[in-house]
Amino acid sequence: MASATATLPVEKDAIPSLLQQHGISPTAQRVEIAGILLSKCQHLSADQVLTRLTEHGASVSKATVYNTLGLFAERGLVRQVIVDPAKVFYDSNVAPHHHFYNVDDGNLIDVNAAEVPIEHLPHAPDGTVAEAVDIVIRVRNTG
Amino acid sequence: MASATATLPVEKDAIPSLLQQHGISPTAQRVEIAGILLSKCQHLSADQVLTRLTEHGASVSKATVYNTLGLFAERGLVRQVIVDPAKVFYDSNVAPHHHFYNVDDGNLIDVNAAEVPIEHLPHAPDGTVAEAVDIVIRVRNTG
DNA sequence: CATTTGAGCTAGACAGAGTCTAAAGCCGGG
DNA sequence: CCCGGCTTTAGACTCTGTCTAGCTCAAATG
Secondary structure (H helix, E strand, C coil): CCCCCCCCCCCHHHHHHHHHHCCCCCCHHHHHHHHHHCCCCCEEEHHHHHHHHHHCCCCCCHHHHHHHHHHHHHCCCCEEEEEECCEEEEECCCCCEEEEEECCCCCEEEEEHHHCCECCCCCCCCCEEEEEEEEEEEEEECC | CCCCCCCCCCCHHHHHHHHHHCCCCCCHHHHHHHHHHCCCCCEEEHHHHHHHHHHCCCCCCHHHHHHHHHHHHHCCCCEEEEEECCEEEEECCCCCEEEEEECCCCCEEEEEHHHCCECCCCCCCCCEEEEEEEEEEEEEECC
16 A cells, blocks of 8 residues: 555556555556556646546546546545646656746646755644645746 | 835725735725735635625625735735635735645644745746745644 | 445536626716 | 726626436455
8 A cells, every 4th residue: 555656657557556556446447547647747637637538538527537536646646736726736746846837827847856955844733743845936937 | 016015914094005005096895805804914715805894794796806806916915825726815914934734624824934944946947937935834633 | 146235437416716798886087 | 077997796607626326347145
C-alpha cells in the first residue's frame, strides 16, 4: 500500500501493478484514466481527462472520472492542485514541488521544491497536524 | 489610486474615502459591502457576505456582491484566497501573509509572512512576472 | 450449477458557485 | 429638463462536482 511512485511517463503495462501498489483494484476504467494522466508530467482537470478518454475511444462516465480521480488523489497516486477557483487540477507528478500559475492564460508550471528553500514552518494550530505545504507563485504575462 | 491600506478594523466613516483612494466610487452598496468585510480581520466567501448583508437589513443583489468583491480584489482593497475548490474567500487583511487551511472543517487562519522565511524565489517563466506568492499549509485535525 | 453478494460502473437528476443579459435606476453635465 | 454613462438588479444560465438508483459482472457460496 506504500507509494512506489514510478517515474513519468508510466508505461501502459506497468499501470495495473502500480494501481495495486496503491491499494487500488485495476479495473478497465481506472487503468484507462491512469494511462492518460500518467502518460507524462502534466496537470489535467477532470473535464480534460473526460475529453481525452472519449478522444481515445474509451467511454467512461463522468461520475467514474470524478470518483477515480478522487480515489487516486486520496491514495497518493496523483496530487490535487487548487489554484483556479473554477476547477481542480490533477498533477501526475507527486514528487514534492510547487507551481507557477499564470493568471492570464491558466498555465501551470512545476517548480522543483529545492528551488524554494523554506527555513522552517510555523507550528500548526493546536489540535491539528500539517499535512502539506502548497506554494503557488502567481505570474502574469508581461506587456 | 495607490494603496492607503488602513489598519483593521476600518471605521464606518472612513470607508468612502478609502474606496476613493483605491479608485472606486463609493456607492451605497459598495460602502455596505466594504463595511462588512473590513469590520475585522476575516475571511468571507461571497455567499457569506450576501448573508450578512441581508442580516444587516441591507438588500444587495447577488450579482452586485460578486461584481463588487471582484472589483475590490482587483484594486487591492481585499485579497482573494483560493484554497477550497468549492469557493473563493475574500481576506480583509492585505498585508503580506500566508494561511493555515484546515481541510477537515474549512477553517482558515493567518500566518505572518515573517514566520515563513523564504530565501529566494525562482525566476518567473519568460514573458511573465511574479505577482504574488501564496503559501497554504494544509492541516488536519488530530485524532 | 444456481444463487448471492458486493464492488464498481453508469445515466441522469441535482446542487452550489459564479457569470451573463436585458432592463431599470441614479446622477451629473449641458 | 434631458441625455448618457455608470451601477444595480432579477433571473436565467453555465459549469463543476455530487448523489441516487439501478445495472453489470465476477467471485464466493451452497
